[in-house]
Amino acid sequence: MPSIFSYLSAEVDWCEGNFEHSAIIAEYYNTISNAGFFILPPALLYLNRQYCQQCPLPMYFTSALLFCVGIFSTYFHMTLSYVGQLLDELSILWTLAVAYSFWYPQVYFPRCIKNRKHFLWLSGVITVVSTFMSFIKPALNAYMLNCIAFHFLYLTRKELKKCNNKRVHQIAKAMVMWWGLAITSWIGDKWLCGLWQMINFPYFHSFWHVLIATSLFYLFPLVIYFNVIYEMPSFKPKLEYWPSDSWPVRVPYVALEQSHKQC
Ligand SMILES: CCCCCCCC/C=C\CCCCCCCC(=O)N[C@@H](CO)[C@H](O)/C=C/CCCCCCCCCCCCC
Ligand SMILES: [Ca+2]
Ligand SMILES: [Zn+2]
Numbered sequence: 001m002p003s004i005f006s007y008l009s010a011e012v013d014w015c016e017g018n019f020e021h022s023a024i025i026a027e028y029y030n031t032i033s034n035a036g037f038f039i040l041p042p043a044l045l046y047l048n049r050q051y052c053q054q055c056p057l058p059m060y061f062t063s064a065l066l067f068c069v070g071i072f073s074t075y076f077h078m079t080l081s082y083v084g085q086l087l088d089e090l091s092i093l094w095t096l097a098v099a100y101s102f103w104y105p106q107v108y109f110p111r112c113i114k115n116r117k118h119f120l121w122l123s124g125v126i127t128v129v130s131t132f133m134s135f136i137k138p139a140l141n142a143y144m145l146n147c148i149a150f151h152f153l154y155l156t157r158k159e160l161k162k163c164n165n166k167r168v169h170q171i172a173k174a175m176v177m178w179w180g181l182a183i184t185s186w187i188g189d190k191w192l193c194g195l196w197q198m199i200n201f202p203y204f205h206s207f208w209h210v211l212i213a214t215s216l217f218y219l220f221p222l223v224i225y226f227n228v229i230y231e232m233p234s235f236k237p238k239l240e241y242w243p244s245d246s247w248p249v250r251v252p253y254v255a256l257e258q259s260h261k262q263c
Helices: 027-032 035-047 051-053 058-079 082-103 118-133 136-162 168-189 193-198 203-232
Strands: 235-242 251-258
Touching: 027 058, 027 136, 027 203, 035 051, 035 058, 035 203, 035 251, 051 251, 058 082, 082 118, 082 136, 082 203, 136 168, 136 203, 168 193, 168 203, 168 235, 203 235, 203 251
Parallel strands: none
Antiparallel strands: 235 251
């Protein structure tokens, strides 16, 4: 019986051919395309440094976990091992749990939850239970995790209805577009692999890595923006672009100004 650490012991195998470009890396392009998860955390911390000074804990925790997602996803695609698959999925689950615990707006808390401390406990219990359940059928975990994006889409829609800031709408549109392309690539790689192998282009899972990381570059400024609106009334958030507004490739971030409430 193969060990849970051995190469190719995972329940899933993505469309890209194994060991085609290297003897030690099972899926070469799926491995190197994780680079975005190593760039994202330091970029988030640097660009949103004013917010980070006010709320260091959520930012450092989430960034560290995103970095772990990068490490474990790289390890998974390099080995296609059972442990790699579980670490990849569990690191995503815990990153989502931590981000939700810190940033989920209080206005959407279930009625029985009175404050963020209670919400933290609730998320903690759900996450620990889900962690144990994820060992039952690891191949289903990724589908479950993808469903969380639909909840986030629903929240975004609700917030956009109340907000008339043009930049918020612009960034939300870009986030949804990149996520749409990402999820299409993820599903395409899983469901239409035969077709991609026939045309010799089985690389859609590596596109997923790049596209989902890109959508997270848009997601975090939005999450931070609404967190400032809801929970830091002495500051006014401003969405800006790095390096500047006029650049064709630009990254959004939140700057803080001392002021009163906005949308
Ligand atoms: C108040 C709400 C705050 C929400 C914060 C959201 C924080 C996002 C945190 C982590 C997402 C990382 C996802 C990267 C996955 C990379 C690893 C990977 O590719 N793993 C695959 C196997 O190699 C695996 O099959 C993928 C599993 C599915 C992951 C689903 C992630 C859901 C991400 C939700 C993000 C919403 C995007 C925007 C929606 C409009
Ligand atoms: Ca493969
Ligand atoms: Zn992957």
